[in-house]
Amino acid sequence: xxxxxxxxxxxxxxxxxxxxxxxxxxxxxxxxxxxxxxxxxxxxxxxxxxxxxxxxxxxxxxxxxxxxxxxxxxxxxxxxxxxxxxxxxxxxxxxxxxxxxxxxxxxxxxxxxxxxxxxxxxxxxxxxxxxxxxxxxxxxxxxxxxxxxxxxxxxxxxxxxxxxxxxxxxxxxxxxxxxxxxxxxxxxxxxxxxxxxxxxxxxxxxxxxxxxxxxxxxxxxxxxxxxxxxxxxxxxxxxxxxxxxxxxxxxxxxxxxxxxxxxxxxxxxxxxxxxxxxxxxxxxxxxxxxxxxxxxxxxxxxxxxxxxxxxxx
Numbered sequence: 001x002x003x004x005x006x007x008x009x010x011x012x013x014x015x016x017x018x019x020x021x022x023x024x025x026x027x028x029x030x031x032x033x034x035x036x037x038x039x040x041x042x043x044x045x046x047x048x049x050x051x052x053x054x055x056x057x058x059x060x061x062x063x064x065x066x067x068x069x070x071x072x073x074x075x076x077x078x079x080x081x082x083x084x085x086x087x088x089x090x091x092x093x094x095x096x097x098x099x100x101x102x103x104x105x106x107x108x109x110x111x112x113x114x115x116x117x118x119x120x121x122x123x124x125x126x127x128x129x130x131x132x133x134x135x136x137x138x139x140x141x142x143x144x145x146x147x148x149x150x151x152x153x154x155x156x157x158x159x160x161x162x163x164x165x166x167x168x169x170x171x172x173x174x175x176x177x178x179x180x181x182x183x184x185x186x187x188x189x190x191x192x193x194x195x196x197x198x199x200x201x202x203x204x205x206x207x208x209x210x211x212x213x214x215x216x217x218x219x220x221x222x223x224x225x226x227x228x229x230x231x232x233x234x235x236x237x238x239x240x241x242x243x244x245x246x247x248x249x250x251x252x253x254x255x256x257x258x259x260x261x262x263x264x265x266x267x268x269x270x271x272x273x274x275x276x277x278x279x280x281x282x283x284x285x286x287x288x289x290x291x292x293x294x295x296x297x298x299x300x301x302x303x304x305x306x307x308x309x310x311x312x313x
Contacts, residue, residue, distance in 0.1 A: 032066040034062065053263065056262050067251060072250070090104050120146040121146035137183070161204045233268075234296065241269070
């Protein structure tokens with residue numbers, strides 16, 4: 001089934017179930033796309049149904065796609081423990097930002113360019129009133145604006161991602177605009193970025209941001225935006241999954257979760273493993289509808305809907 005959006009929030013606790021196949025050679029910043037996979041649909045049409053499809057059979061554990069995380073931030077819990085460059089656990093004496101206290105680097109990463117980038121994003125973040133510096137969204141905005149300002153990212157880098165604006169109810173649209181306007185009181189926008197662009201970016205985050213699939217459920221995660229992974233549709237019984245990027249140089253790696261036949265749509269779950277296990281079909285459909293603006297019609301949801309109808313009869 002085709003969905004209008006493409007942003008999973010799944011955990012990757014099933015990684016150990018996959019066979020260990022060799023990683024393909026990745027040449028940054030270009031994504032690796034398996035030659036046996038193709039994108040169906042116009043990538044420039046953000047309202048169109050787009051999906052990743054297998055052109056040839058794929059083996060269980062085969063790498064389907066590996067794409068760079070373009071903008072990412074760690075949540076507060078992870079920031080206190082993990083390196084912002086490589087995600088690995090830091091020693092207690094690791095370099096940390098004394099201003100925002102939300103950035104640290106391990107010894108091996110201290111000289112990386114992200115340190116200079118943080119000096120820019122930190123100033124933007126610290127311009128926000130102290131009582132409003134909560135959650136990930138403010139730091140996501142600060143990092144994106146810093147990356148554009150410093151030439152790390154083009155202002156329209158995410159123009160191919162969906163916004164679902166045509167599906168949102170008026171109240172959701174208004175809430176989005178108000179939230180952005182509240183944040184923009186504190187930010188000076190770089191050349192090429194205006195208020196409308198930031199409203200669109202906020203929607204890109206809502207409908208396309210991945211929970212960082214990096215951790216062990218002990219130290220939290222964060223949010224990340226990429227491009228190609230967002231073209232994967234959702235299924236409650238996905239045939240693909242994305243796994244941790246602690247050893248993948250900030251790439252999101254998506255693998256086949258089972259053997260996949262040529263012609264099959266490739267899918268990932270927008271729900272965490274825990275939610276998939278805890279929710280019945282109607283609950284999943286309601287949650288996905290509220291979060292991503294679509295009614296899931298995957299085989300699992302359809303099957304459970306059929307059982308409910310039989311029981312009611």
